[in-house]
Amino acid sequence: MSTPAPRSPRRHPRTACAAAVSAVLLATACGTNGAAETPQEPERATVVDEERCATNRAIGTVTYLTGYQYQSSVSILEAVAADALGYFDRVCLDVEIVPGSGDTIGNARSVADASVQFTSLGNEGEVIQANEQGIGIVGIATYGHVGIANLMTPKGVEELTDLEGTVLGHKGMLPPPVAAMLVSEGVDLDEIEQELVGYDPSILPAGEVDSLTGYRSNEPFLLDAMDAQFIEWLPEQFGVAGSFGVMATSPDFADAHPTAVEDFLRAMAQAFEYCQENGRECVEYAAALDAENPESYGYDVDHNLRIWDAEQELVSSYTMEGKPLGYIDLNKTEEEAAILEEYGQLEEIPNLEPFFRPAFIEAVHIAGEVSWPEGG
Numbered sequence: 001m002s003t004p005a006p007r008s009p010r011r012h013p014r015t016a017c018a019a020a021v022s023a024v025l026l027a028t029a030c031g032t033n034g035a036a037e038t039p040q041e042p043e044r045a046t047v048v049d050e051e052r053c054a055t056n057r058a059i060g061t062v063t064y065l066t067g068y069q070y071q072s073s074v075s076i077l078e079a080v081a082a083d084a085l086g087y088f089d090r091v092c093l094d095v096e097i098v099p100g101s102g103d104t105i106g107n108a109r110s111v112a113d114a115s116v117q118f119t120s121l122g123n124e125g126e127v128i129q130a131n132e133q134g135i136g137i138v139g140i141a142t143y144g145h146v147g148i149a150n151l152m153t154p155k156g157v158e159e160l161t162d163l164e165g166t167v168l169g170h171k172g173m174l175p176p177p178v179a180a181m182l183v184s185e186g187v188d189l190d191e192i193e194q195e196l197v198g199y200d201p202s203i204l205p206a207g208e209v210d211s212l213t214g215y216r217s218n219e220p221f222l223l224d225a226m227d228a229q230f231i232e233w234l235p236e237q238f239g240v241a242g243s244f245g246v247m248a249t250s251p252d253f254a255d256a257h258p259t260a261v262e263d264f265l266r267a268m269a270q271a272f273e274y275c276q277e278n279g280r281e282c283v284e285y286a287a288a289l290d291a292e293n294p295e296s297y298g299y300d301v302d303h304n305l306r307i308w309d310a311e312q313e314l315v316s317s318y319t320m321e322g323k324p325l326g327y328i329d330l331n332k333t334e335e336e337a338a339i340l341e342e343y344g345q346l347e348e349i350p351n352l353e354p355f356f357r358p359a360f361i362e363a364v365h366i367a368g369e370v371s372w373p374e375g376g
Contacts, residue, residue, distance in 0.1 A: 046089075046090055047091060048259075052092070053092035054092075055259050056093050056260050056263060057092045059093075059257055061094045062096070062260060063097075063117055063118070064079050064096070064116065064118040065116040065118070066079070066099050066119075066120055067120035067121065068099075068101070069099045069295075069296070071286075071307065072286050072307050072308040073217070073311055074144060074244070074308075074311040074312060074314075075141075075143055075246065075247055075268075076120055077271075077275055078271040078272045078275060079095070079268060081274060081275050081282040084285040084288075087267035088264070090267065091263035093263060095264070099290075099295070100119065104121050105130060107120070108121065108127075108137050109135055111137050111249060111250050111253075112135045112136045112137055112250055117249060117260075118264060120246065121246040122148070124142055124243045124246055124328075124336055125176065125243075125339075125340050125345075128333075128336075128340065128350065128355055129345060129346070131350070131355050132350065136251055137249065137250055137355075138250070138254055138357050139246050139247070139248050139356040140247050140248060140249055140261060140357055140360045141328070141361045142243050142245065142246050142326060142333075143247075143272075143325060144243055144244035144245040144315050145315075145319065145329065145332060146242055146317075147177040147235045147236060147240065147244065148215050148216055148217060148242070148245075148311075148314075149215060149216070149242070150178070150219075150232055150233060150235075151168075152201070152212045152220070152230045152231065152232055153204075153211045153230065153231050153233065154210070154229065154231070155229045155231060157211075157231055159185065160181070160182055160187050161186055163182070164187060164188055165192075166192060167192075167211075168192050168193065168194050168210065168211045168212070168213070169194075169203060169204075169211070169213070170194060170212075171198075174189075174213065175213055176339045176343050176345060177240045178235060180238075180342065181233065181237075181238045184239070184240065197212070201214060201219040201222050201228075202228075204223065205226060205229070216234065216314075217306075217307045217310040220232055241332055241339065242336060243332070245311065245315065249261055251354075254360070261360050262364060266371065266372065269325060269326065269361075269372075270370050272312070272315075273370060275308065276312055279308050279309055280305055282308070283305045283308060286299070287301050322368055324362065324365035325365075327358065328361065330352050333352055334349060337350075
């Protein structure tokens, strides 16, 4: 099986200064040097006007809670890099980055109760599920428009129906896109024994399970490093909708501080472009933060660079032509919600519009390009 042929990564030139100024009140004069400045530079000019800068600074410290530790995933690495490269400073935001545990619903609760202002979630379905549980959050950017969950089996599995009567390992639940893929191929899920397993994929080649769910940007690389023989099954190959790399905030914070939300995403977008070209440098920023984390399990720069490269390629490949990176498509969101409904994780599909605010990410871009002046 093969994945859809990816487009070349989007590496946009900087937006023309005149357009950026008129659209987002960018006040720094255009320069001729568009190279990103490094964290070592002591002075960085702001890229917003004085009034907007004062508005952002008046908020004080805003906290971003990562999806999982300092893993170099899309929606995490950009924030780390934006801080290290001074991009948050350029938009007058004082951002504190806190490592998350991987508990995405817990992250959503932290946003809803104002313990933190921004967080990363695994997919748009988690935004919907949080709101259905009374946890008020809004999605403000969706970077990946394809599912990140996968299913891995040993060589020799020719059809997914071959898994009936076998043991499937998962991380807490069978991901709905994987369930939808299996059912679409005629698999009776009641005929598969499901077991909760950890994050070590070596249990698959060791024969402790007959199939294993994971993340396409993580476990396949670990299995390759073990010289394991396996087949990777991807839900989108079977027409199943999905998403990953979702940024969220609270509706109250978005209403009270719209410039901060927009400029947080602006700095993230600028960092995404920088890290496309300078991935290892950005991953090393994350490694430096992880070294200060007492809960660190050890940081593998090479593996995290593979994670970043795989995910940023998926973001670029599955972003529709003419759309900005991070755009929100509620039609696709509804397809994802339908999968949750089908597998009992939603009683019914709610009105999705209150749960997502695409205007912020749209304001960050002009004609699909980040509004950030040259030399700024």
